[in-house]
Amino acid sequence: MSTTLAKPAAQNALTVPQKALLKMGLKRDIDLALHLPLRYEDETRIVKLRDARPGDVAQIEATVVNCEVSYRPRRQLVVTVDDDSDTCVLRFFTFYPSLQKALAVGSRIRVRGELKGGFIGWQMVHPTFKPAGGELASALTPVYSTVSVLPQTYLRKAVLGGLARADLSDTFPPGVTESLQPVVWSLRDSLHFLHQPTPDVALATLEDRSHPAWQRLKAEELLAQQLSQLESKRERAALRAPSFARVEDGLHDQLLAALPFKLTHAQERVGREIAKDLARPVPMHRLLQGDVGSGKTVVAALAAAIAIDAGWQCALMAPTEILAEQHFRKLIGWLEPLFAPRGLRVAWLTGSQKKKERTAMLALVASGEAALVVGTHAVIQEQVQFRNLGVAIIDEQHRFGVAQRLALRAKMSGEGLEPHLLMMSATPIPRTLAMSYYADLDVSTIDELPPGRTPVVTKLIADVRREEVIERIRAQVAQGRQVYWVCPLIEESEALDLTNATQTHESLTEALPGAMVGLLHSRMPLPEKRAVMSLFTAGQMAVLVSTTVIEVGVDVPNASLMVIEHAERFGLSQLHQLRGRVGRGAAASACVLLYSAGEHGKLGETARARLKAMAETADGFEIARRDLEIRGPGEFLGARQSGAAMLRFADLDTDVHLLEWARQMAPLMLDRHPQLARQHEQRWFGGKSEFLKA
Template sequence: MPEKQALSAPQKALHKLGLTRDIDLALHLPLRWEDETRVLRLADAREGESVQIEAEVTACEIAYRPRRQLVVTVEDGSGSCQMRFFSFYPSQQKALAVGTRHRFRGELRGGFLGWQMVHPVVKPAGAALPTALTPVYPTVATLPQAYLRKAVLSGLARADLSDTFPPGVSETLQPQVWGLREALAFLHHPTPDVALAALEDRSHPAWQRLKAEELLAQQLSQLESKRERDALRSPALATRRGGLQETLLAQLPFALTGAQRRVVEEIARDLAREVPMHRLLQGDVGSGKTVVAALAAAVAIDAGWQCALMAPTEILAEQHFRKLIGWLEPLLAPLGRRVAWLTGSQKKKERGEMLALVESGEAALVVGTHAVIQDQVQFKALALAVIDEQHRFGVAQRLALRAKMKDTAQEPHLLMMSATPIPRTLAMSYYADLDVSTIDELPPGRTPIVTRLVADSRREQLIERIRSQLAEGRQVYWVCPLIEESEALDLSNATQTHQDLSEALPGVMVGLLHSRMPPAEKKAVMALFSGGQMGVLVSTTVIEVGVDVPNASLMVIEHAERFGLSQLHQLRGRVGRGAAASACVLVFSPNENGRVSETAKARLKAMAETNDGFEIARRDLEIRGPGEFLGARQSGAPLLRFADLEADADLLAWARALAPLMLDRHPALARRHVERWLGGKSEFLKA
């Protein structure tokens, strides 16, 4: 058998970029284009322009001030220009000898010494000029543009670019789009007469074709995975009159809001069907998603099955555990069933006991972290899986939870919860295969949170504000972004802040919580804060989700400009959980020029202007784009490379309407289309 040939560095780099098939190369489109189709005279050039000139070298020497550099002076008959190279080889100096002619391309700068170019691209003079713009591709260190251009060109020539749109469909698109081969050939090598703005803002008809293709592939794969799931079977869990859910509702110390009642009914309808539920429960911070999950669990348990609830952090899992034990344990005990708890930090003996309870079925509800999906966890009869803060889990983890049913002919029902609401355009695209339930109403008695932006220089006034809150018997969070000092990010660390606040607030218990602490220590700190003995809790973002201390009325977020918008909103939601007026103070630190970046400014402005999680999510999507909003690795969804959900809403609507027709009437074309665009990535959509 012949030996497998080792890949060269550029080939490895191509694989790293995911460019393994001819079609991948054909769809690897330029970041920008350079115009090498014409030579400009220096006399006709403007400052700041990227130009190409053809000129003769009149001087070539090494200068040593302000630093070592090769300085080459050239003349083209209409003017002169200095070329500066800060890194160069002796061979370069030799090639640029006085009297030789070359083409130089780069950005033209004007200075006291006349025209200058820094590190221009140098090519031989006299060669035929290209007839199309030169593409510049996204790449990595070991993959030169010249190699990538050749690879893309050969991939484009070999790729199967035959039309996968059903007959007559292209005509339904406005503006009239190009054919796929024509569009790709043009975008890789546009003619110089094209308006650069139409290329760069992606409004050109060639771009429209690619966006339409991409959105259609995404809609087809989402719909296909939804139909595949609809063909699977799950236990039908009917809600009994006088059953566990009704008993739990009657014993809750509060009444459900209208929105909670509506989503409980939506979930109950899903659970009663034999088709697996695949529902996202979204609701703002503090809207009461946990009790909805408990009521769903009650339906599964009442039907004799098990339910698993998985949370991303131990603090959040433990909080769920405490609430669920409080609500469900008294109802389960008479039935001889229990709530089990599984985390990575458990002692071996306790873990063994919990695993036995899960396997025997005595554990009706299993609450935990990633530990719930480990191999040694064997459920007797899992019928419902609830995943909290679902965006914090990777796709593989969600798939693993679905594989926990012993009877492989059946799937558990899946309820995913998120306090990061999903804007409508995202729900239409990335979550097209999900049913979405929304709790759009906060429980009564919640006080609106006032948000203030405060510069770091006003720290003393802030500490005074904390003193007055403590004097009223309230508690305070102070959140820092890093645990340790970093030279790269000059941020005050949690440990230093803890020390400073302890000194500034004598007689007050100031606690410290961060991700590197042992679980038992974290637990002890949280118990003191929850119990009210601790006045101030200095913490990193481990408290971002799930911490519920109604007496805490002030949240201080240090270096707020470093946090993401949804993270800021999550942190703000830790206060305002009781009847007392609550505030969130965003402390920002301008840079040495006294400024905060435009992106950070937009985030802080959004926080100050609205408490509405849906509006926050919309602005977050606007600021970051869908790739970052979802987190490519976390969602596993094939992120859109070319289409923009806001700008291309009409194309998204077109793709949504065409996908079911295409799957029904042209299944072979649909398969080819999805394979072309997504390859193996469509597997992810099944999670």
């Protein structure tokens, strides 16, 4: 396939616009052809001012009747034009002498812009214009997403060039489009049309992407994604992993007997699914999802026990030290009594460890004495050498990038074997997301909570009623209950938000004499964090003011009230995770979402939708579905997007029928038309699909 730009070796010889094209990822002709317009401008007709309506984007031909620089209320060029039916004032707030010259009185011009009507007549602010006359455009003018150094005119020319040169031959197997209504257009016709639509098209069908040309593009994109995911799943199925059979009365059964609670039916079912995977000589690639507090850690511990029984090691990696430590404490409590008679240990690895402790842990891991290794990103560092890693467990998997997951898989000894991979998430994956971005994963779902969990009442309260909330805290503390108060921590304004957390801590300390109020935030040294957390966990601290470091993994059954300040700043899944920190004991629990309506007393639409969803449902799956609706897959998936190619055109909400079709078509195409499948993937992803193998 030909390319429009010079090879990277000649990078210095490229012009500024060419470098900008490369930076935007428009390297190949097909990339340019698939860079579709954001919107269109209609330059195919001239309208009269008398026929226009306020808000119209219109093109008029008129004569300049006045041109002057005005200084009220600010410096601007004010030009009055007359099109023989009415007059219109053009305003330019940035201008040069050349602009004044081009708009001299008597000049006949063609002007295009948004018309604003009012009691003082028609106006356009910074319209585009050129001399009148000349032929009108025969198609709608595309407006592309671009950067400041890349003008629309240059980009339009580059896109049309790419479109002319790109190989747009059909990669759908013969006879496919007949079965896929309304996808009847070819890729070539669709792309040519979308870059230069005829003026008679209903603009609404282009804007809502329901036009047959858009349907073709979406079907193509979803098929490419499904092919890529299925291919990586098949490649993984060809790899080898150690197989572990569950031993009768072994470590798994001993752990089960020692647990101070009975597993739920959902935990038992999911445990069987994982055990079945571990018994096969093919690497497990399973996502274990379950709502906050559904008991995923114990399921992971039972899976680890099966591998450890067979003489292999297991690693558990969590995104933060606090979460890793929560797992570590739980696992030590459950497993160490069973490990001791066997001479096995649980090792702990994090970035903040002292050199001496770290060296000792690395030796335990290398010798195999550490049967279970728990930690943060430190687990995948180069100096960590496992004797025989059999199972890798990643908690809150969406917070790890693809490269980190690949590094964990690479920790296997050089026997040509892969470790089994179990990923856990407390953010349930909506069905359409599982069908598309997670099509290469097997999904196990814990869909019931352990008995004894109290439903949490959620209340939305404006921050002007803060005093009432403090009164509520006073009552809870008097009853011997504990309370979380969470302040947001947004990176761009970290200093400001830390001040907010510190001030909240001070004001609550003052308002609650005699009660211990603690402060926890990300900048504190780890020993301090640990000390604060242990005081709260032990029940000595009544109120914990914190930034979101307590989001996951903290388990304090006596905590009955969660206050989330500036709740409008948090994502829906994050709010749901935070709410899950209360209601873990028998006491009636509540979550207060304190929101600030801003200067104008109005909440943004997205923030309102989030808070409304939180108040209406406690179902993690429903929360996840609404979160996907509000945020879209890019944000929802977090770090996964560095591997999975994001959908640019298809919409998981409206295009489920196309997704279903692509899921059925992908295996047929890989089996019967492998050459077309390869060509299709290459067109859409280039080399990017390699990353999906994580």
